[in-house]
Amino acid sequence: MFYDHSLLEAVKIGDPEVHEFFRLLSLCHTVMPEEKQKGALMYQAQSPDEGALVTAARNFGFVFLSRTPETITLVEMGKTVVYQLLSILDFDNVRKRMSVIVRHPDEKLYLYCKGADTIVFERLNSASQHLRDITTTHLDEFAGDGLRTLALAYKELNEIYFTNWQQRYQEASTALENREEQLSELYEEIEKDLTLLGATAVEDKLQDGVPQTIATLSKANIKIWVLTGDKQETAVNIGYACNMLNEDMKNIFIIEGNNSEEVRVELRKASAIMKKEDQTEISIKQPKKPIVIPEENVDGEYGLVINGDLLAYALEDMELEFLKTACLCKTVICCRVTPLQKAQVIELVKKYKKAITLAIGDGANDVSMIKAAHIGVGISGEEGTQAVLSSDFSFAQFRYLQRLLLVHGRWSYFRMCRFLSYFFYKNFAFTFVHFWYGFFCGFSAQTVYDEWFITLYNLVYTSLPVLAMSLFDQDVNDRWSMAYPQLYEPGQFNLYFNKLVFVKCIIHGVYSSLVLFFIPYGSLFEAVRDDGETVSDYQSFALIAQTCLLVAVTLQIALDTSFWTAINHFFIWGSLAVYFAITFTMYSNGMYLMFPTSFPFIGTARNALNQPHVWLTIFLSAVMCVLPIVIVRYLSSELRPTSIDKLQHKIRKIKTLPPKQMVTRLKRPSARRSAYAFAHQRGFGALITSGKNMRMGNINFKPSKTVT
Numbered sequence: 001m002f003y004d005h006s007l008l009e010a011v012k013i014g015d016p017e018v019h020e021f022f023r024l025l026s027l028c029h030t031v032m033p034e035e036k037q038k039g040a041l042m043y044q045a046q047s048p049d050e051g052a053l054v055t056a057a058r059n060f061g062f063v064f065l066s067r068t069p070e071t072i073t074l075v076e077m078g079k080t081v082v083y084q085l086l087s088i089l090d091f092d093n094v095r096k097r098m099s100v101i102v103r104h105p106d107e108k109l110y111l112y113c114k115g116a117d118t119i120v121f122e123r124l125n126s127a128s129q130h131l132r133d134i135t136t137t138h139l140d141e142f143a144g145d146g147l148r149t150l151a152l153a154y155k156e157l158n159e160i161y162f163t164n165w166q167q168r169y170q171e172a173s174t175a176l177e178n179r180e181e182q183l184s185e186l187y188e189e190i191e192k193d194l195t196l197l198g199a200t201a202v203e204d205k206l207q208d209g210v211p212q213t214i215a216t217l218s219k220a221n222i223k224i225w226v227l228t229g230d231k232q233e234t235a236v237n238i239g240y241a242c243n244m245l246n247e248d249m250k251n252i253f254i255i256e257g258n259n260s261e262e263v264r265v266e267l268r269k270a271s272a273i274m275k276k277e278d279q280t281e282i283s284i285k286q287p288k289k290p291i292v293i294p295e296e297n298v299d300g301e302y303g304l305v306i307n308g309d310l311l312a313y314a315l316e317d318m319e320l321e322f323l324k325t326a327c328l329c330k331t332v333i334c335c336r337v338t339p340l341q342k343a344q345v346i347e348l349v350k351k352y353k354k355a356i357t358l359a360i361g362d363g364a365n366d367v368s369m370i371k372a373a374h375i376g377v378g379i380s381g382e383e384g385t386q387a388v389l390s391s392d393f394s395f396a397q398f399r400y401l402q403r404l405l406l407v408h409g410r411w412s413y414f415r416m417c418r419f420l421s422y423f424f425y426k427n428f429a430f431t432f433v434h435f436w437y438g439f440f441c442g443f444s445a446q447t448v449y450d451e452w453f454i455t456l457y458n459l460v461y462t463s464l465p466v467l468a469m470s471l472f473d474q475d476v477n478d479r480w481s482m483a484y485p486q487l488y489e490p491g492q493f494n495l496y497f498n499k500l501v502f503v504k505c506i507i508h509g510v511y512s513s514l515v516l517f518f519i520p521y522g523s524l525f526e527a528v529r530d531d532g533e534t535v536s537d538y539q540s541f542a543l544i545a546q547t548c549l550l551v552a553v554t555l556q557i558a559l560d561t562s563f564w565t566a567i568n569h570f571f572i573w574g575s576l577a578v579y580f581a582i583t584f585t586m587y588s589n590g591m592y593l594m595f596p597t598s599f600p601f602i603g604t605a606r607n608a609l610n611q612p613h614v615w616l617t618i619f620l621s622a623v624m625c626v627l628p629i630v631i632v633r634y635l636s637s638e639l640r641p642t643s644i645d646k647l648q649h650k651i652r653k654i655k656t657l658p659p660k661q662m663v664t665r666l667k668r669p670s671a672r673r674s675a676y677a678f679a680h681q682r683g684f685g686a687l688i689t690s691g692k693n694m695r696m697g698n699i700n701f702k703p704s705k706t707v708t
Contacts, residue, residue, distance in 0.1 A: 209399030417496035428509020
């Protein structure tokens with residue numbers, strides 16, 4: 001809880017500078033007031049920091065009461081004061097500040113400005129140098145504590161100068177060409193020679209579980225880059241608070257060059273240190289065509305910190321050098337970056353790295369980054385809903401990202417790979433049987449199976465089992481997935497489905513087709529029934545071949561299923577039972593009598609499937625199809641076990657689940673964010689002065705006698 005006795009005394013005795021400080025907080029903003037209950041004034045702010053600062057001013061006696069497109073009404077130390085609102089110099093990502101021009105009741109004109117300290121300090125007059133030095137020291141302390149910082153300044157305007165400036169401003173606002181450039185020049189002209197009033201700092205606690213989530217994701221070989229608008233000191237503090245930076249790192253490179261060449265030298269020096277190479281030997285040429293930067297390993301862990309001004313050089317003249325150096329580091333922190341730069345960094349990684357990018361943010365300044373990434377995640381909270389509306393996934397807590405990736409994301413990849421492998425296998429085995437049959441039918445295009453079986457094979461007989469596997473299968477449960485983040489790595493390197501796995505599916509399918517054709521062919525060659533009748537006719541062979549195929553692929557999916565549920569059992573064995581039920585029905589006398597041309601296989605099922613050697617053929621074919629897979633998987637798990645094989649062996653050995661992860665709150669007071677977060681969009685100031693966003697109730701709002 002904040003409490004400063006001297007500040008309260010300064011407000012009570014009417015210190016002019018202190019009053020001007022809080023007057024600025026209550027005037028320079030885009031907050032909308034609302035009285036939902038009589039006597040209870042509520043503030044609607046797009047940025048939570050703006051709402052916090054206006055509320056702080058109210059607590060010190062400067063109450064923002066109401067606004068119209070032309071006026072702002074305050075209650076200053078119990079006295080109602082109406083200011084004429086002349087102009088709002090709106091915020092944008094380049095200006096990083098906003099200003100308002102108001103006329104006091106005594107007819108004097110004032111400009112009030114607030115923004116990032118580095119921007120405001122450049123526009124101060126010489127008389128503010130002493131206060132600037134003191135404020136800079138305080139800002140460094142605030143940033144070290146992880147607070148959001150903001151500088152406040154003002155100036156009194158000359159009436160004649162403002163009249164001339166306002167006329168030029170109206171002309172620029174209605175210009176058809178170069179409107180933005182003209183307005184920017186006018187903003188720069190009037191926002192200079194300011195008098196510093198002081199600075200504010202807003203505490204913004206990290207959500208529960210953020211450090212634990214980042215540490216866990218790092219163990220999963222997920223590269224985490226921080227793209228923030230905060231000050232460098234604050235960004236570094238965040239890195240330590242979130243376990244991204246630590247004392248065990250060999251080096252943390254902070255890029256501090258003043259121009260493009262110095263930035264290039266520092267990047268090359270950092271790369272040389274990590275690679276243990278001579279700096280003079282490093283020469284990177286920008287490629288004419290996009291290339292893919294390979295993964296490089298370095299000895300130890302490193303961090304890289306760069307601010308937005310220097311990042312502009314890196315993205316313009318040396319993007320490949322910057323990316324290669326950044327990829328060698330475990331942690332990359334880009335501070336004081338604009339929303340456009342956030343998107344540019346994402347595009348740079350997508351251009352030169354064979355990687356999937358995920359961007360997560362909670363404010364409007366993260367929208368461009370979220371849209372640029374392959375996967376966008378929005379956190380719903382106090383920053384508004386812009387990030388959520390632009391994202392692919394949305395949740396309320398950052399720590400939920402851990403389960404989204406390590407559990408649901410990994411399961412999804414695992415299931416999709418199993419689905420694809422089985423899908424290709426069963427269709428290769430199904431198709432290549434026709435190829436072998438072509439040598440015996442003179443390639444006459446006669447099908448080896450019954451036409452109804454060909455129609456129902458993918459539609460009925462094999463659709464539900466693979467669907468159940470793609471929905472419910474899991475190699476390990478969620479508790480083990482969270483306890484061992486390293487299990488996420490196979491998906492990053494496409495180990496479960498790649499060209500080699502696809503070739504294996506082809507080989508397995510071709511081998512199975514050979515078994516499924518030649519074993520039934522050999523068993524039926526010159527074979528007879530118990531009553532001496534032959535069974536080596538085309539229809540009997542077609543029935544036995546398709547039955548062998550379906551039993552073999554059913555056993556294969558049963559072998560591929562790692563997690564059995566009642567639905568898996570029902571779909572797998574039920575599909576096999578449905579096949580026999582449909583087969584006996586379609587090959588019955590009744591179906592032939594009703595549709596003689598559509599069901600010519602009359603009596604084939606009951607005549608062929610009542611012979612013992614036919615069932616022996618089906619059993620032998622199915623076993624020969626799955627036996628090589630069983631042998632290969634057993635030998636692989638024994639001789640070259642994967643991380644999953646080792647974990648499954650451990651699970652069978654201990655037979656207990658790992659404990660659930662508990663979320664612990666941070667105790668470090670420095671685990672905060674700093675630098676004022678302008679979450680409202682550009683153009684909101686013009687919207688206020690136009691009055692289009694105001695209801696008549698707000699414009700004509702009359703305060704109650706008691707306002708809290």
